Amino acid sequence: xxxxxxxxxxxxxxxxxxxxxxxxxxxxxxxxxxxxxxxxxxxxxxxxxxxxxxxxxxxxxxxxxxxxxxxxxxxxxxxxxxxxxxxxxxxxxxxxxxxxxxxxxxxxxxxxxxxxxxxxxxxxxxxxxxxxxxxxxxxxxxxxxxxxxxxxxxxxxxxxxxxxxxxxxxxxxxxxxxxxxxxxxxxxxxxxxxxxxxxxxxxxxxxxxxxxxxxxxxxxxxxxxxxxxxxxxxxxxxxxxxxxxxxxxxxxxxxxxxxxxxxxxxxxxxxxxxxxxxxxxxxxxxxxxxxxxxxxxxxxxxxxxxxxxxxxxxxxxxxxxxxxxxxxxxxxxxxxx
Amino acid sequence: xxxxxxxxxxxxxxxxxxxxxxxxxxxxxxxxxxxxxxxxxxxxxxxxxxxxxxxxxxxxxxxxxxxxxxxxxxxxxxxxxxxxxxxxxxxxxxxxxxxxxxxxxxxxxxxxxxxxxxxxxxxxxxxxxxxxxxxxxxxxxxxxxxxxxxxxxxxxxxxxxxxxxxxxxxxxxxxxxxxxxxxxxxxxxxxxxxxxxxxxxxxxxxxxxxxxxxxxxxxxxxxxxxxxxxxxxxxxxxxxxxxxxxxxxxxxxxxxxxxxxxxxxxxxxxxxxxxxxxxxxxxxxxxxxxxxxxxxxxxxxxxxxxxxxxxxxxxxxxx
Numbered sequence: 279x280x281x282x283x284x285x286x287x288x289x290x291x292x293x294x295x296x297x298x299x300x301x302x303x304x305x306x307x308x309x310x311x312x313x314x315x316x317x318x319x320x321x322x323x324x325x326x327x328x329x330x331x332x333x334x335x336x337x338x339x340x341x342x343x344x345x346x347x348x349x350x351x352x353x354x355x356x357x358x359x360x361x362x363x364x365x366x367x368x369x370x371x372x373x374x375x376x377x378x379x380x381x382x383x384x385x386x387x388x389x390x391x392x393x394x395x396x397x398x399x400x401x402x403x404x405x406x407x408x409x410x411x412x413x414x415x416x417x418x419x420x421x422x423x424x425x426x427x428x429x430x431x432x433x434x435x436x437x438x439x440x441x442x443x444x445x446x447x448x449x450x451x452x453x454x455x456x457x458x459x460x461x462x463x464x465x466x467x468x469x470x471x472x473x474x475x476x477x478x479x480x481x482x483x484x485x486x487x488x489x490x491x492x493x494x495x496x497x498x499x500x501x502x503x504x505x506x507x508x509x510x511x512x513x514x515x516x517x518x519x520x521x522x523x524x525x526x527x528x529x530x531x532x533x534x535x536x537x538x539x540x541x542x543x544x545x546x547x548x549x550x551x552x553x554x555x556x557x558x559x560x561x562x563x564x565x566x567x568x569x570x571x572x573x574x575x576x577x578x579x580x581x582x583x584x585x586x587x588x589x590x591x592x593x594x595x596x597x598x599x600x601x602x603x604x605x606x607x608x609x610x611x612x613x614x615x
Numbered sequence: 616x617x618x619x620x621x622x623x624x625x626x627x628x629x630x631x632x633x634x635x636x637x638x639x640x641x642x643x644x645x646x647x648x649x650x651x652x653x654x655x656x657x658x659x660x661x662x663x664x665x666x667x668x669x670x671x672x673x674x675x676x677x678x679x680x681x682x683x684x685x686x687x688x689x690x691x692x693x694x695x696x697x698x699x700x701x702x703x704x705x706x707x708x709x710x711x712x713x714x715x716x717x718x719x720x721x722x723x724x725x726x727x728x729x730x731x732x733x734x735x736x737x738x739x740x741x742x743x744x745x746x747x748x749x750x751x752x753x754x755x756x757x758x759x760x761x762x763x764x765x766x767x768x769x770x771x772x773x774x775x776x777x778x779x780x781x782x783x784x785x786x787x788x789x790x791x792x793x794x795x796x797x798x799x800x801x802x803x804x805x806x807x808x809x810x811x812x813x814x815x816x817x818x819x820x821x822x823x824x825x826x827x828x829x830x831x832x833x834x835x836x837x838x839x840x841x842x843x844x845x846x847x848x849x850x851x852x853x854x855x856x857x858x859x860x861x862x863x864x865x866x867x868x869x870x871x872x873x874x875x876x877x878x879x880x881x882x883x884x885x886x887x888x889x890x891x892x893x894x895x896x897x898x899x900x901x902x903x904x905x906x907x908x909x910x911x912x913x914x915x916x917x918x919x920x921x922x923x924x925x926x927x928x929x930x931x932x933x934x
Contacts (some may be wrong), residue, residue, distance in 0.1 A: 289698075307698050350698075417687060
């Protein structure tokens, strides 16, 4: 069973696997979530109506089983897969007239965060607001909890606001001119990286706020993630998977690894394997491949054809890869090992 | 994926933008429009999509102060294209005080927006009775007129024929590109407002070669239009050098420009258009039967030196 695929007919906006690794959820542009039971290789995705309009984001919730989704109906929902193939959808919050495009959850701190316009709201385990809403100078472009959840990074125009989640009073601003559209913490909590409106990345080393600026991409960097426990930052946006070294004094004055795929097309999504030194990447021609970090030959998992790969996610054990495209192809791939 | 047409509605406070929007949305056209307004819930329309937006204008990282774009627009269009089903169009209602340039530039600058949408046109609603005064006291009103592909000269019932003709001449002197449609209560036919292809290189660009220049000198105005014409074919290298220098040095003051250019050795005309420093060109048109193969170039901007522009343009002629 190398690949099973379904045509959903709607843009696959995001993919997430729950913390227990039992289910995957695909957020779709038609407002539904497709839930896959990963213990049932013969089953198909089950469609749950969740949002009016489009589903704009999905993430694993705090607990082992659940997912969080946000939509352009202004609702934040929790989805809990049931034991007999059913599932519950529980609304957690609603902000009228706003889109909920960014969510994150951090189990150790017991907090969820979602953005609506310029405000970020923190919710506790019971779903109650943990503090007053956090205000930002412009619409939030991305948010992420630091490892263990003591801090929250919120990207916006002009930089990133870093909040202490226990006492969110005045944030520390990491400033850099321009619009920041996504944010990522280093797994050791030492660096914060953003993807920008321009085809480049920006980042800061927190101990001294040293800047890093990575440019030269062909397209906006829509997808970036840490590989090999934070040694490499793997990025989309070029015709190769560009990996920046975060060891031995890097990424300053160090050239990135450039891992080419089979043939040429712009990479639109990257997903480092959770345990092995390989990465999965998807391209704007629909092709999906895995490539080892040692630079040996890439292996195609799904051929080109169709539209751009818009979402990729490995299961926690690394045995399955989930992929989605803009025109609605949803794939469950089990690479041979 | 086909590009979604986008129409920008602009106009000073009280000119009648919301009346026009309601008129467009309530016509039985069977189409599905997303409407982006600055204040959510400002208008309530069943079965249509209304999205609230902030006023986020930002400079691109290239440091050029005139290359500003609307961040909220990029974000909202990014969200809208993920929805299932094709939208027939997107209508953007700007606030009465907004400068339309960052809206128009967004369609040139952001690759996702440029790929998935096309700016069909800028429709500016003006109040026949008050627009002359607004043009004197408001920089934004001038820019809105300068940017228009269509000007709805509204509330014509409130002024007499002589006043209307003089207002129209004034608008024409500011913006010779725009088609002027006289309306009462914004009662314009939809095809005068939507699907006009005003900003679209793929559609035949109708220029107005005989725009009115009278009465220009009566106003101490900083925004003007300059229309250039050259009967001889142009040298592409000379034109490129002249035009690059022009937009680099005067980009901030150039609000809009459009041209149909006949280059020596080319069988088809080249269309150039742009906003500030951001120019776009293509040669997707053919000369029409019987059309003069002269090059025409019209610029709208602040403090334009008509003589210097005419000399520069004439010097682009192939020797």
